[in-house]
Amino acid sequence: MNADIHDESLHPSSLDRLDRRILDALQANGRISNQELAAQVHLSPAQSNRRHKRLEAMGFIKRYEARLDADRLGLGxxxxxxxxxxxxxxxxxxxxxxxxxxxxxxxxxxxxxxxxxxxxxxxxxxxxxxxxxxxxxxxxxxxxxxxxxxxxxxxxxxxxxxxxx
Incomplete structure (x- = not known):
């Protein structure tokens, strides 16, 4: 990977259309497999994985979490x-x-x-x-x-x- 991945001068304008599609797909389903993600954004699995890891390293993805149902857990x-x-x-x-x-x-x-x-x-x-x-x-x-x-x-x-x- 490039040494500039952690460069703080990188901002959202450095994202291209494919990066945004990857981020959008991950927002909809953080558990999507790399194969499914690649198919959804029309990239090879290797390219999809490389971009995904780069977006994580650049800090565009803060964390992955499960969204729980408060009502089902008795928090009404x-x-x-x-x-x-x-x-x-x-x-x-x-x-x-x-x-x-x-x-x-x-x-x-x-x-x-x-x-x-x-x-x-x-x-x-x-x-x-x-x-x-x-x-x-x-x-x-x-x-x-x-x-x-x-x-x-x-x-x-x-x-x-x-x-x-």
Missing amino acids: VTAFVHITMDRGQFKEVQKFQRNVGKMSQVLECYAVTGDFDYVCKVVARDLKALSDFLLGTLAQLPGVNGVRSSVCLNELKNTGALPLD
Whole structure:
């Protein structure tokens, strides 16, 4: 392989049409075999594998994971939680971020602009479990000033697939 594979100056514009088709196919099915991938993108298996490995080495593919069904696992409540932090308590922000990173109920968490400091996507068994988590765990973290939640009534779209066009 080329020495420039790990070059940080490489960006999405360095992807050609075949690279994008490979990435699209992998987003749809991360367990696709190399034979199936090659057939789908119209390359030989050797070329497909070489490109796939290069895309991994370049960092375009972060990881492979299984997407589990929360309802089937008894996690029937999804909520979006808006968190405000105490002003002037910057020391607590790092503690907050470390703690949130360890919480299995928190699927995603983002530092945001606007009226709140963080928005997190949280799952729970039921409303009681959500309430216990929000009031007994999340709101008790050092530096947290306020927690507001919106419970998801109906999931319209849930994907991790990025647009590649």
